[in-house]
Amino acid sequence: MEPKRITIIGIGLIGGSLALQLYEKGMASKIIGVDANPEHAKKAKELKLVDEVKELDEAIKQSDVIIIAIPVDKMIGLLPAILDKVDGQIVVDVGSTKQQILDEVHDHPRRGRYVSTHPMWGTEYSGPEAAVKGAFENTAVVICNEEESDKDALEWVKNMYKTIGMHLLNMNAVDHDVHTAYISHISHITSFALANTVLEKEKEEDAIFELASAGFASTVRLAKSNPAMWVPIFMQNRENILDVLNEHISQLRKFKACLEKENYEYLEELIVNANKIKKIIK
Amino acid sequence: MEPKRITIIGIGLIGGSLALQLYEKGMASKIIGVDANPEHAKKAKELKLVDEVKELDEAIKQSDVIIIAIPVDKMIGLLPAILDKVDGQIVVDVGSTKQQILDEVHDHPRRGRYVSTHPMWGTEYSGPEAAVKGAFENTAVVICNEEESDKDALEWVKNMYKTIGMHLLNMNAVDHDVHTAYISHISHITSFALANTVLEKEKEEDAIFELASAGFASTVRLAKSNPAMWVPIFMQNRENILDVLNEHISQLRKFKACLEKENYEYLEELIVNANKIKKIIK
Numbered sequence: 001m002e003p004k005r006i007t008i009i010g011i012g013l014i015g016g017s018l019a020l021q022l023y024e025k026g027m028a029s030k031i032i033g034v035d036a037n038p039e040h041a042k043k044a045k046e047l048k049l050v051d052e053v054k055e056l057d058e059a060i061k062q063s064d065v066i067i068i069a070i071p072v073d074k075m076i077g078l079l080p081a082i083l084d085k086v087d088g089q090i091v092v093d094v095g096s097t098k099q100q101i102l103d104e105v106h107d108h109p110r111r112g113r114y115v116s117t118h119p120m121w122g123t124e125y126s127g128p129e130a131a132v133k134g135a136f137e138n139t140a141v142v143i144c145n146e147e148e149s150d151k152d153a154l155e156w157v158k159n160m161y162k163t164i165g166m167h168l169l170n171m172n173a174v175d176h177d178v179h180t181a182y183i184s185h186i187s188h189i190t191s192f193a194l195a196n197t198v199l200e201k202e203k204e205e206d207a208i209f210e211l212a213s214a215g216f217a218s219t220v221r222l223a224k225s226n227p228a229m230w231v232p233i234f235m236q237n238r239e240n241i242l243d244v245l246n247e248h249i250s251q252l253r254k255f256k257a258c259l260e261k262e263n264y265e266y267l268e269e270l271i272v273n274a275n276k277i278k279k280i281i282k
Numbered sequence: 283m284e285p286k287r288i289t290i291i292g293i294g295l296i297g298g299s300l301a302l303q304l305y306e307k308g309m310a311s312k313i314i315g316v317d318a319n320p321e322h323a324k325k326a327k328e329l330k331l332v333d334e335v336k337e338l339d340e341a342i343k344q345s346d347v348i349i350i351a352i353p354v355d356k357m358i359g360l361l362p363a364i365l366d367k368v369d370g371q372i373v374v375d376v377g378s379t380k381q382q383i384l385d386e387v388h389d390h391p392r393r394g395r396y397v398s399t400h401p402m403w404g405t406e407y408s409g410p411e412a413a414v415k416g417a418f419e420n421t422a423v424v425i426c427n428e429e430e431s432d433k434d435a436l437e438w439v440k441n442m443y444k445t446i447g448m449h450l451l452n453m454n455a456v457d458h459d460v461h462t463a464y465i466s467h468i469s470h471i472t473s474f475a476l477a478n479t480v481l482e483k484e485k486e487e488d489a490i491f492e493l494a495s496a497g498f499a500s501t502v503r504l505a506k507s508n509p510a511m512w513v514p515i516f517m518q519n520r521e522n523i524l525d526v527l528n529e530h531i532s533q534l535r536k537f538k539a540c541l542e543k544e545n546y547e548y549l550e551e552l553i554v555n556a557n558k559i560k561k562i563i564k
Contacts, residue, residue, distance in 0.1 A: 120495040140492050169492055182480050183493050187501040190472055192556035193533040198464050199558055201529060210422050210451055211465050213402040217563045218500045219469035224560050227553040231546055242541050247483060249534055251475040252527065259524050264513055271509040274474035276481055278506050281499045 001159060003029040004064040009056070009078070011035050011044035013123060014094055015069030016131025019049045021164040024133070032059045036070075044128040060085050065156070068093040073232035075101055083110045090153040092160075094119055096180060096229075097236040098144045098173040112150035115157040118142045118176065119166060120184070126226040137165035144173045181240035186248060188222050188230055189241070195223035283441060285311040286346040291338070291360070293317050293326035295405060296376055297351030298413025301331045303446040306415065314341045318352075326410040342367050347438070350375040355514035357383055365392045372435040374442075376401055378462060378511075379518040380426045380455040394432035397439040400424045400458065401448060402466070408508040419447035426455045463522035468530060470504050470512055471523070477505035 003026060008015045011033040022028040033050030035041040041053045060066060066082060068075060072095040082091055083105060091114045095101060098116055105111055119141040123130060141161045146154055158168055171179070198220070234241055258267035285308060290297045293315040304310040315332030317323040323335045342348060348364060350357060354377040364373055365387060373396045377383060380398055387393055401423040405412060423443045428436055440450055453461075480502070516523055540549035 120493055122495070122497060124497075139495060142493070167492075179493055182483055183498045184495060186476065186479065187498050189534070189537050190476055191501060192553055193530060193537055194468065194472055195556035195559040196533045196536075196552060197468065197526065197530040199555065200533070201464055201526070210449075211402055211424070211461055212562060213404070213421060213466060215404060215406075215504050216465045216469050218503055219473060220559055220563060221500055222497050223556040224563070225553075225557075227550045227557070230553060231550050234541060234549060235544075235546060238541050238544070242538065244479065244483070245534065245538050245541070248475060248479040249531060249538070251478045251482070252471070252531055252534070254478075255471050255475055256524065256527050256531070259516060259520050259527070262517075262520070264517060267516060268509045268513050270478065271474055271507075271512060273481065274477035274505040275507075275509070277477040277502055280494060281502060281506070 001027070001156075001163075003027055004156075005030045005032070005062060006065045006067060007032045007034060007054075007059040007063040008050065009034040009059075009066065009068045009082075010070035011040060011049050011128050011131075012069065013126050013130040014119070014121075015067065016044060016047070016049040016128045017121075017133075017135035018067065018069065018094070018119075018164075019044075020131060020133050021136060022160075025163045027160060027163060032063060034059050036074075040128050047128055047131065049128055049131055056082075057085065060089065063089060065090045065092065068095075071229050071232045072097050072101065072236050076104055079114070080105055080108060083108050083114060086110060086113055089113060090115065090156055092117055092157050096184065096233045098142075098176045100236045102145055102148075102173045106148075111148055113153055115146070115149045115153050116144040116173070117157065117161070118144070118180070119161065121166075124222050124224040126229065136161075139166055140169050141166040142169045142171050142176050144171055144176050146170055177237050178240050181237055181244045185233060185237055185241050186244045188225055189234075189245060190248065191220050191222035191225075194220050283309065283438075283445075285309055286438075287312045287314070287344060288347045288349060289314045289316060289336075289341040289345040290332065291316040291341075291348065291350045291364075292352035293322060293331055293410050293413075294351065295408050295412040296401075296403075297349065298326060298329070298331040298410045299403075299415075299417035300349065300351065300376070300401075300446075301326075302413060302415050303418060304442075307445045309442060309445060314345060316341050318356075322410050329410055329413070331410055331413055338364075339367065342371065345371060347372045347374065350377075353511050353514045354379050354383065354518050358386055361396070362387055362390060365390045365396060368392060368395050371395060372397065372438055374399055374439050378466065378515045380424075380458045382518045384427055384430075384455045388430075393430055395435055397428070397431045397435050398426040398455070399439065399443070400426070400462070401443065403448075406504050406506040408511065418443075421448055422451050423448040424451045424453050424458050426453055426458050428452055459519050460522050463519055463526045467515060467519055467523050468526045470507055471516075471527060472530065473502050473504035473507075476502050 006028045031050045
């Protein structure tokens with residue numbers, strides 16, 4: 001495949017890591033960075049995540065592909081404005097929620113140029129300095145409502161993800177938002193809440209600093225995640241997340257009831273059931 | 283330090299990993315394994331975690347040091363029986379709860395031979411095949427109520443932990459059980475409950491298998507942990523864990539209320555507060 005001129009809007013963890021992979025795999029003849037934060041734009045250039053930094057309109061004109069990697073609330077405003085400006089370019093987003101954004105551009109005259117995707121990769125860090133080499137490999141990318149995209153755009157985007165080592169899943173936006181509530185968004189809420197639980201109770205103590213083990217670190221690491229990214233995700237996927245959160249609280253209440261009633265047979269059953277996750281998470 | 287003849291009772295994840303470190307650091311002239319499960323005993327021998335397998339009484343007679351690495355409910359029964367049998371040997375336990383076991387042997391005539399410890403290391407796996415090389419390094423070990431131990435026993439045990447790369451913390455049993463409820467036990471409950479939440483809702487779906495990302499895996503990995511180890515920990519530390527669990531449910535309810543009322547300013551505050559965990563978990 002011919003390398004393309006690629007603009008990445010939002011050169012942070014996801015946009016920056018994607019830039020590194022696109023260079024690595026020879027898919028980009030040039031990468032132009034666009035970032036609302038001048039510090040991030042400067043840093044991205046220094047770190048060689050992009051060849052140059054430009055204003056949005058200029059970047060669009062000089063590109064074959066435009067990848068949008070910004071918080072999902074900003075996406076809602078920006079995507080239609082970008083589609084207004086494109087001609088034959090391919091536009092891709094990598095947001096963590098899909099239904100609202102797809103509703104937003106459903107009737108746009110250039111809807112076909114846009115491919116809606118969600119690569120299931122990330123870390124708890126953010127900004128250009130969080131970008132890492134070799135990201136995305138061996139993880140899934142969801143492509144939503146692909147029948148609404150032009151064939152050439154869809155093919156190029158699919159090929160891009162395959163080239164950086166991802167496996168493709170096709171899903172409608174409604175299903176995507178339900179499933180990600182379960183296997184991504186709730187994990188962030190439980191981590192944030194666990195961090196707050198410990199910080200609340202251990203205020204006066206240094207013990208936690210010294211005792212915290214790998215198990216705790218693993219369970220709580222997502223609590224470092226950036227509110228600018230996550231508040232908009234929770235807003236846009238509010239109803240699904242509330243369903244999952246209610247279920248999760250009711251599951252925790254079962255553990256609580258077991259302890260209160262000293263019903264250790266049922267406690268063991270709950271744990272044996274939870275162990276079934278072994279089949280899913282290697 | 284002169285290598286010693288060491289018996290390890292319970293040659294699983296913890297006992298087996300400790301055996302590997304004791305060999306590696308030249309602290310053991312011989313390691314004898316004792317295990318209630320004959321399959322585990324056989325496997326431990328095959329994997330060279332121990333030199334030989336013996337019955338308890340014989341192992342005690344032939345040892346200078348006896349390390350007990352069995353579930354904490356079994357410990358309550360076994361530790362006093364072992365103290366009945368020792369003469370000058372050093373006895374160490376590595377259990378995750380400390381108050382009940384220390385109460386149990388408080389007035390034992392050979393109490394001094396026993397050193398109560400909790401190395402803050404583990405994984406979600408169990409059994410001799412879960413034993414790994416290089417375990418325990420750069421993590422903390424808590425020594426409880428050390429003034430109740432004989433000086434020679436305490437010194438040897440402290441040196442053993444330093445030699446395998448751990449840093450020592452001194453704590454009374456009551457404080458230990460409170461702190462571990464926060465920084466270890468609750469993480470297991472949230473992981474078990476999260477696994478059950480997802481398994482409950484995604485029963486009919488393959489999506490989770492394909493979508494599950496590193497973030498989810500990290501949050502839920504402790505849900506693979508062995509009920510035979512964890513039910514007794516939850517029993518023995520029931521009151522502290524109930525306190526933490528109540529606090530955790532109330533923290534989750536704050537996230538729920540934010541979503542229900544669409545109070546995104548407060549949601550952001552909750553996340554910003556949770557981000558403070560960065561100072562604790564690198």
